[in-house]
Amino acid sequence: MPALRPFVFNQSRLTALRAREEATFRQRTTRSQALREESRRYMPQGVPMAWMVSLNRFSPPFIRSASGAVFTDVDDNQYLDFNVADLSMTMGYGPMPVVDAVSRQVRLGAQFLLPTEDALVVGRLLAEQIGIPYWQFTLSASGANVEVMRIARHITGREKIVIFDGHYHGHIDDTMVRQGEQGVVHEQLGLARGSAANTLIVPFNDLEALERVLASEAVALVLTEPALTNCTLVQPAPGYLEGVRRLTQQYGSLLCLDEAHTFQFAHGGLTGAWGLQTDFVVLGKGLGSGIAFALYGMSETIARHLEQFTDSDIGPAGLATGGTLYASALAVSTARASLEQVLTITNYQRIERLGARLASGLRQTFARHDLPWCAFELGPRSGYCLTPRLPRNGAEANLSMDPAFIDCRRLFMANRGVWDGILSAGPQVSFAHSEADIDRYLEIASAFIAELFE
Ligand SMILES: Cc1ncc(COP(=O)(O)O)c(C=O)c1O
Known part of the structure; x- marks a missing residue:
């Protein structure tokens, strides 16, 4: 070529x-x-957040x-x-099902730090549409990716993660990196020194390069979008994602498909639409329609691990997951309305x-x-x-x-x-x-x- x-x-x-x-x-x-x-x-x-300036080269x-x-x-x-808040408003502004759900839930109580029935419905709908059985909710796709990395490291007992050139997975110390001449370096300032040390970067659509890394390094997690959407668009070659799955299984690494963007591209995300096999999947952005909400799905084996190592206030320390506003009743009601009535x-x-x-x-x-x-x-x-x-x-x-x-x-x-x-x-x-x-x-x-x- x-x-x-x-x-x-x-x-x-x-x-x-x-x-x-x-x-x-x-x-x-x-x-x-x-x-x-x-x-x-x-x-x-x-501006209240610097990106509002940095994403636009004009005021x-x-x-x-x-x-x-x-x-x-x-x-x-x-x-x-046509920017739709970088895919966090893909349902448009004020879709009626979301307006109704938000108004209702604010009256009923926006947040309890306890589950509501809507969470059950969201989990069931996602399991049916995507084919990934178990779910945990967060505030952002960045937060979901962080928890996925922690769980993968704990399960595998390995430290390294593999991401792909052209990636973006949120403002996370481990993934805000690029390939420098002497190795992987941070892309931005203020990130913890040493936090890039466990990240490896591989070219997308190159199974041989991926295999070389998986064979020679102790990789806990391979994290990728199914199609790269943060460098305009790079589509996977036919069979590529299946090859990634095969290699992760062969070398004992876990795989996460980050569908924070691509869930808006096809019903059930690309995982559901293309029938992809994975250990984790991450969703977020548009699903909350402006209310902070994201999730990660996981296989049964991982769900059992999470149950075994759930953190407890009085018992032994468990996996570091969660946050006060994660899975608020308000966000979950929005996601339910979106899944049932808009994302058809x-x-x-x-x-x-x-x-x-x-x-x-x-x-x-x-x-x-x-x-x-x-x-x-x-x-x-x-x-x-x-x-x-x-x-x-x-x-x-x-x-x-x-x-x-x-x-x-x-x-x-x-x-x-x-x-x-x-x-x-x-x-x-x-x-x-x-x-x-x-x-x-x-x-x-x-x-x-x-x-x-x-
Ligand atoms: C693929 C992907 N993952 C994760 C994120 C992080 O999302 P958030 O900023 O909502 O945490 C983004 C944001 O653009 C993304 O494109």
Whole structure:
């Protein structure tokens, strides 16, 4: 297969277009900027969480409200949302089943630190849809991954974990790493020294590389998304995930499929839809529809282990799992309503068709301008791949995207009422989108490409 090379843009054209669009954006968002300036007196960067700045290379709008697929900022600009809060709002804003469940549960009691019947229903529905029998609930997918790592280390008595180039599994010391020249190093600052020492990074879609590592190191857990979604999109080659499963079993390591994103791609997640075998699966993000909620599923053997080593206030110390607000009645009622009434097979089929419409429209736009690009497509996730073929691993995915192009496109689209996906993602179709919304996205995207290349 020929090596991929990054697409070379006319930089001066891109820079000039970006400058024009940023000036327009600033004019359209004066109240947001005033609020941000005032907020700087109380919050670093003038935002309650630094990502709200770092995920956007331009000053973020302050938001007033939202409904369906559209949110409105404090300057009254409306945005058709294709970022859906990085897949934490894939059901759209205010779906009635969720609104009803939240209102009801807040009246009945949001949190008891005790189970409710809804938890039983959520566990049963997930077991049926995904085929993983046992479940534990957390507040975030990061929290779920942390517990999975602890349990895997305890069961196997091993320390190492394997992740894949192009990964993201949350803000966890062990996984916020990249391959450096001298070994694995942290990607960011402030992480505990030494906490990268047990992490190994392997290229995705390369079973030989994985086998080399599993054969030579004491690996507790192989942690991967079934398709990498945090470097735009890398799909598994046919048979690859089955090969990963076979190798983990052969070398006594446990496997976790992190479906924090991909659960929104297919009914039952990719684990259920593709019939994948695994020890753990992690879900989160959109399932809570804005209420913090995530879970991990596990095999029967692991569930029995967790029962045997459940921590006790008065007895012997057990596995380090749990948190005060984990599995709150409110979050669990939201998840139940979502699973029963929004995340239905019919609705998944509908957004898959919309994803195909988006991908096909992008391909037509690229062809009109003779661009040697293609579009990736997996259910409702579609997007721009700036190389002639799709990437097979994280390194190729990096070559197939261009941060300056994405940044400029996002500004251009925001000025025309579309909030595009962040750098690492793609435009994401939500359960609230319609065909007309996809066509609107394509119309603006096509205008952007035309400005850049005509
Ligand atoms: C695959 C995957 N796992 C875990 C996480 C962490 O999710 P959270 O930030 O909700 O903890 C993310 C976030 O983007 C993710 O994409």
